Amino acid sequence: MVHSKPSRRRFLTRLLSAAAAALLAGCDAASRSAWLPKILGVGERASRAAQHLVSSRRSMAQEFSVADISPQFRSNGTANPNDRQYQALAVNHFADWKLALDGLIEHPLVLSLQELRAMASRTQITRHDCVEGWSAIGQWRGVPLSAVLQLAVPRPGARYVVFHCADPMDEDGTKYYESIDFDDALHPQTILAYELNGAPLPIANGAPLRVRVERQLGYKMAKYIMRIEVVASLAHIGDGNGGYWEDQGYEWYAGI
Amino acid sequence: MASDRAPAKYAYFRHSLAVRILHWINVVALVVLFMSGLQIFNAHPALNWGKSSYSGASPFFELAHGFPSWMTLPGGQWLAMGRRWHLFFAWILIMNGLLYVAYSVASRHLSKDLAPTRSDWRSIGLSIRDHLLLRHPHGAAARRYNVLQKLTYLLVVFGLLPFVMLMGWALSPRLDTVIPGWVDIVGGRQSARTLHFIAAWALVAFVLVHVFEVAISGVVNNLRSMITGRYVIEKEHADGPQ
Numbered sequence: 001m002v003h004s005k006p007s008r009r010r011f012l013t014r015l016l017s018a019a020a021a022a023l024l025a026g027c028d029a030a031s032r033s034a035w036l037p038k039i040l041g042v043g044e045r046a047s048r049a050a051q052h053l054v055s056s057r058r059s060m061a062q063e064f065s066v067a068d069i070s071p072q073f074r075s076n077g078t079a080n081p082n083d084r085q086y087q088a089l090a091v092n093h094f095a096d097w098k099l100a101l102d103g104l105i106e107h108p109l110v111l112s113l114q115e116l117r118a119m120a121s122r123t124q125i126t127r128h129d130c131v132e133g134w135s136a137i138g139q140w141r142g143v144p145l146s147a148v149l150q151l152a153v154p155r156p157g158a159r160y161v162v163f164h165c166a167d168p169m170d171e172d173g174t175k176y177y178e179s180i181d182f183d184d185a186l187h188p189q190t191i192l193a194y195e196l197n198g199a200p201l202p203i204a205n206g207a208p209l210r211v212r213v214e215r216q217l218g219y220k221m222a223k224y225i226m227r228i229e230v231v232a233s234l235a236h237i238g239d240g241n242g243g244y245w246e247d248q249g250y251e252w253y254a255g256i
Numbered sequence: 257m258a259s260d261r262a263p264a265k266y267a268y269f270r271h272s273l274a275v276r277i278l279h280w281i282n283v284v285a286l287v288v289l290f291m292s293g294l295q296i297f298n299a300h301p302a303l304n305w306g307k308s309s310y311s312g313a314s315p316f317f318e319l320a321h322g323f324p325s326w327m328t329l330p331g332g333q334w335l336a337m338g339r340r341w342h343l344f345f346a347w348i349l350i351m352n353g354l355l356y357v358a359y360s361v362a363s364r365h366l367s368k369d370l371a372p373t374r375s376d377w378r379s380i381g382l383s384i385r386d387h388l389l390l391r392h393p394h395g396a397a398a399r400r401y402n403v404l405q406k407l408t409y410l411l412v413v414f415g416l417l418p419f420v421m422l423m424g425w426a427l428s429p430r431l432d433t434v435i436p437g438w439v440d441i442v443g444g445r446q447s448a449r450t451l452h453f454i455a456a457w458a459l460v461a462f463v464l465v466h467v468f469e470v471a472i473s474g475v476v477n478n479l480r481s482m483i484t485g486r487y488v489i490e491k492e493h494a495d496g497p498q
Contacts, residue, residue, distance in 0.1 A: 040343075054434055249336035255430035
């Protein structure tokens with residue numbers, strides 16, 4: 001057994017503490033650099049590839065029973081869009097609201113809430129997983145996004161579906177935007193929901209229309225949808241990362 | 257006496273290069289994962305049991321302000337960057353773990369050094385007493401892992417680390433679709449989040465005990481052996497002729 005002298009031990013402890021502090025400061029500085037987030041982003045791509053390897057394109061999210069429904073479905077982010085046009089629509093219970101579909105599609109469309117409600121609907125009790133860590137369970141009813149896209153007929157080269165929303169996110173008035181690929185857009189559980197727990201979708205949860213993307217985290221499920229755009233590339237959407245939170249450093253693929 | 261003529265000290269090669277490299281990668285990965293994990297926890301600093309956080313029951317653990325910034329990576333609230341660190345180093349931990357297991361099986365590190373022998377099992381009571389009395393093996397006995405050490409390493413490598421990973425995967429809405437409902441085995445996604453958190457702290461407890469044992473059984477010798485591979489044994493009279 002080697003006995004270290006007290007002075008040597010103290011020196012080692014100090015050396016280690018100083019090294020730890022320097023390392024942490026270095027990690028913080030590197031987090032603010034341009035290069036490190038890119039390297040760490042390899043993790044997102046690896047996760048996406050691995051998750052697509054172990055689960056199929058059409059793998060279904062768990063659906064729950066009525067007993068599991070959260071008494072109150074938590075509202076997060078925008079609870080009431082601070083936007084004059086949106087507020088005017090809300091006064092009228094969204095009777096004048098219209099969903100626009102455009103971009104790389106054969107038939108640009110404009111659909112009212114009544115027209116969406118008249119289409120075949122899907123009802124599902126699913127769990128909403130927020131990137132912050134919490135989950136809430138709710139019953140959603142809406143039109144499968146695939147049915148709406150079928151009406152619009154995407155053109156060859158269409159790769160992403162972009163949601164343009166009514167809620168301003170910052171002082172510049174940048175409104176929320178999100179995007180998903182066609183694997184998720186055509187997934188049977190991906191619906192444009194207009195009902196939550198048997199009642200019209202409340203404003204706090206995205207009235208009149210929000211998308212459910214059940215195999216990804218909550219920020220992918222855009223609320224207050226005004227326009228759906230089909231695109232070949234995300235380069236011209238916001239800063240080019242595919243969504244409002246993505247442009248703030250969050251992953252585009254939010255499967256974990 | 258015979259041992260008087262033998263050299264008082266000798267060094268032997270304790271840890272292979274592979275074990276040393278994998279060990280230190282593990283140190284870095286676990287530190288980053290733990291600190292970035294606390295960063296992620298701080299975005300919703302409460303723990304629930306069950307399928308959702310909003311089932312009518314209140315959380316059983318809550319921190320008003322989360323963990324202090326000196327414990328998180330990055331320091332200060334920054335969820336997006338915490339996730340990047342966490343989800344990158346999770347891959348490092350997985351790769352490192354797979355390499356370690358593959359190496360340990362192929363090189364027989366697992367069967368020779370880690371698997372408890374029959375005499376290990378018989379001496380378990382003695383080993384517990386020795387640990388409680390902070391007594392450590394000297395001489396030739398220090399060349400081998402003791403039985404508690406073996407069992408602890410096996411438990412961490414094949415129990416705790418796979419469990420913490422599994423509970424992390426349970427938090428993925430996509431991985432939950434592999435077999436819909438598999439997270440209900442532990443009570444649901446929020447239970448899995450709680451277990452992920454508890455398992456992370458169990459790893460911290462392991463590291464604290466591990467570092468404590470390293471410190472009291474010769475910090476320089478232990479550190480040197482995990483850096484250069486060389487571990488110095490001091491011969492004792494009790495060793496007897498060998």
